[in-house]
Amino acid sequence: MNRLNASLENWLPEQRLFLRSDSTTRFIRLRPVTQLVAIGGITLAFSWTMVASSILVIDAVSSGSTRDQTMRSQAAFEARLDQLSAERDARAAEAVAAQNRFTIALDQVSKMQSQLLASEERRRELETGLGVVQSTLRNAIAERDSAKVAAQHNGTDDFGPLADGNLNEEFSVALDILSGELKQAATQRSEAVEEAERSRIAMEQLQQERDEIIARNDEILSEVESAVAFSTKPLDDVFRSVGMNPDQVLQTIRSGYSGQGGPLTPLSRSSRGDASLSERDVKARQIMVTLDQMNTYRIAIEKLPLAMPVKNSFRYSSGFGRRWGRAHEGVDMAAPVGTPIHATGDGVITFAGRQGAYGNLIKIEHELGTETRYAHLSRIRVKVGQRVSQGELIGDMGNTGRSTGPHLHYEVRVNGRAVDPMSFIKAAENVF
Incomplete structure (x- = not known):
């Protein structure tokens, strides 16, 4: 020690602190080693204070920025989901319009085919009639020739040039009428064939357009299905991280939100049947199921104590x-006496008073079998049976019970079992 004091003498010379009274004078010698130890202790205390303050400031800033970034990401995801839903509805409307146009085109094609068949039948009838007339004409000419031969043989001639001219003229008129009808039928048949071909091309175009719209709808449904499935995973991880079974949570929430009602219409059977459900119908139903699951998760999260009890x-x-060597069933948050303490979730006050080592204690019973405890309070601002909301002021931080200084002992229990409150706090940061 003497050698050490001697080596430090150049930088830290020995100091004397005089204590003088009326009768005596005393002094305290501050050796270099003593001064070095005092300076080191002061420096260590100051450094620890600065580091702790910096950590608190960084945690506060990072938690705030992370929460804001998460909220912005959630808002962007919901906006994208709404955009996909609107696009899906627009594509569905386009598909319905295309289906209507396709149906109209089919009706037009059917009408054109009917007209084509009618014109073809009429042409056949005219051809048959022309054949009958031609056969009758040949028979009449043959009979006329036979009659003329018989008349010449008998020495008489009842058929003169006038009769032959009238008969030929009648047959010519009949042939002209039949030819005109045949030409008109052929023209109508050609027009009907062209119209049917145009309708067929239009029908193929509409069918191709409908197929493209259906393919786009399938793509949108797939994107919505992936987005919804991706959004439910963080909610599922929240409950697993706090030691809760997500299936049981969903069942509990659904049992409390299971009301049904309204007038019932008479039962009717679909001509399609359940066996003809397309892949799009299956995807749409799966999306509705997943959306219901996500909504149920959000209802459950609103019932959990996820907020911070200390906002200062x-x-x-x-x-x-x-x-x-003993179990510490909560987390301690140190701050000055009187710091406001807030409820971390909606619930009912089940205890508000003094309890052993807890000191002044508040117990809040939440839904889904969760309970929170706030101990060592200096003041209790609620009563037993009172219903409180998340963020409501319930007491002030203190130093009552078994405590070494002012702080809040915060506990979270699930079905009576103590769990780490930080899992709830971190889960809230990950979701919100």
């Missing part, structure tokens, strides 16, 4: 787990 500046003075 504080520091974590002790975590969850083993401490001094």
